[in-house]
Amino acid sequence: MLARRARALVRTPLALVPRAPLARRPRGARARSAGGGGGAPLTYYSAWFCPFAHRATIALEHHGIDYEWVEALGWERREASGDEDFDASERDDWWYHWKHPDLLRANPDGMVPTITSADGRRVVTESIVCCQFADGVAAARGGASAPLVPADPWEAARALVWASRVNTTVTSEYYKCLVRTDETERREAFDRLVEGLAHFAEAKRGTFFSGEGLGIVDCVLLPYAFRLYVLEHYRGFAVPRDRPWSDAYFAWLDAATGLPNVAKTLPDKAKYLKHVAKYAHGAARSKVGNAVRRGANADDYDHKIDGDAAA
Numbered sequence: 001m002l003a004r005r006a007r008a009l010v011r012t013p014l015a016l017v018p019r020a021p022l023a024r025r026p027r028g029a030r031a032r033s034a035g036g037g038g039g040a041p042l043t044y045y046s047a048w049f050c051p052f053a054h055r056a057t058i059a060l061e062h063h064g065i066d067y068e069w070v071e072a073l074g075w076e077r078r079e080a081s082g083d084e085d086f087d088a089s090e091r092d093d094w095w096y097h098w099k100h101p102d103l104l105r106a107n108p109d110g111m112v113p114t115i116t117s118a119d120g121r122r123v124v125t126e127s128i129v130c131c132q133f134a135d136g137v138a139a140a141r142g143g144a145s146a147p148l149v150p151a152d153p154w155e156a157a158r159a160l161v162w163a164s165r166v167n168t169t170v171t172s173e174y175y176k177c178l179v180r181t182d183e184t185e186r187r188e189a190f191d192r193l194v195e196g197l198a199h200f201a202e203a204k205r206g207t208f209f210s211g212e213g214l215g216i217v218d219c220v221l222l223p224y225a226f227r228l229y230v231l232e233h234y235r236g237f238a239v240p241r242d243r244p245w246s247d248a249y250f251a252w253l254d255a256a257t258g259l260p261n262v263a264k265t266l267p268d269k270a271k272y273l274k275h276v277a278k279y280a281h282g283a284a285r286s287k288v289g290n291a292v293r294r295g296a297n298a299d300d301y302d303h304k305i306d307g308d309a310a311a
């Protein structure tokens with residue numbers, strides 16, 4: 001019911017809808033490379049600001065896999081139609097994700113990252129799976145770079161458990177700090193986030209999580225670790241530098257962001273700060289944002305409950 005009404009919302013003519021060109025190469029993307037770059041380029045539906053997609057970008061770049069970037073998400077402002085089931089004057093969150101039609105064709109859930117084969121027939125979704133997929137593509141194409149998931153099955157299992165752990169602790173708490181409106185809830189979320197960083201720093205085996213090379217756990221955490229300045233800016237929450245694990249954590253962050261294949265994927269800090277203001281000021285809706293708003297974890301979004309139509 002609500003879904004039908006919400007769909008009827010009128011799009012403002014002044015909507016800030018980015019019209020990204022199709023198949024644009026991002027800074028750092030390449031036509032072909034020596035590593036896993038052989039074979040037809042993949043189509044990569046992404047969004048410059050998206051930390052989930054950032055994981056996949058790092059994985060693709062790590063392996064030097066050839067891809068065509070499609071900037072597939074933006075913001076669009078909608079106006080209340082006057083026909084809502086709630087008092088529209090009480091809501092300020094009228095920014096929604098604009099979605100590239102090709103993304104919706106490839107993945108009707110409209111989520112990035114989404115990777116497809118050049119002919120669009122085969123589709124991969126979910127950021128952690130995209131990282132594993134990048135390993136598979138690189139191996140199949142004879143790439144020389146080390147896999148992100150360790151070759152040793154015991155280490156691989158450990159890394160995958162930790163990738164999932166980081167995803168449900170740090171990632172989820174990051175969005176809670178931004179989206180929840182209660183000060184205490186935000187503070188508690190940040191405390192849990194810091195605890196997640198501490199566990200990560202204590203469990204890592206070397207410069208990176210599984211040793212001396214970049215791995216899947218690093219790929220999962222890094223986009224969020226890099227973006228934590230946002231919480232300091234909007235919420236006054238800073239990662240402590242005086243805990244027993246702090247030096248290990250910040251050394252990891254420096255090492256990871258300093259890798260050339262990671263450094264070129266980092267979004268502009270000021271631009272991202274501006275982008276995320278819509279969350280910080282309660283003006284935006286998205287599946288992850290809606291899930292956190294209704295009290296679920298960031299990865300517990302439901303395409304029906306939390307989708308645009310249900311917003």
Ligand SMILES: N[C@@H](CCC(=O)N[C@@H](CS)C(=O)NCC(=O)O)C(=O)O
Pocket residue numbers: 047049050051052053073097110111112113125126127128285286287288299307308
């Ligand atoms: N579980 C997904 C989450 C991806 C995700 O939430 N991406 C956001 C952009 S940062 C998105 O596509 N949002 C679209 C929407 O909210 O409708 C993953 O890990 O890939």
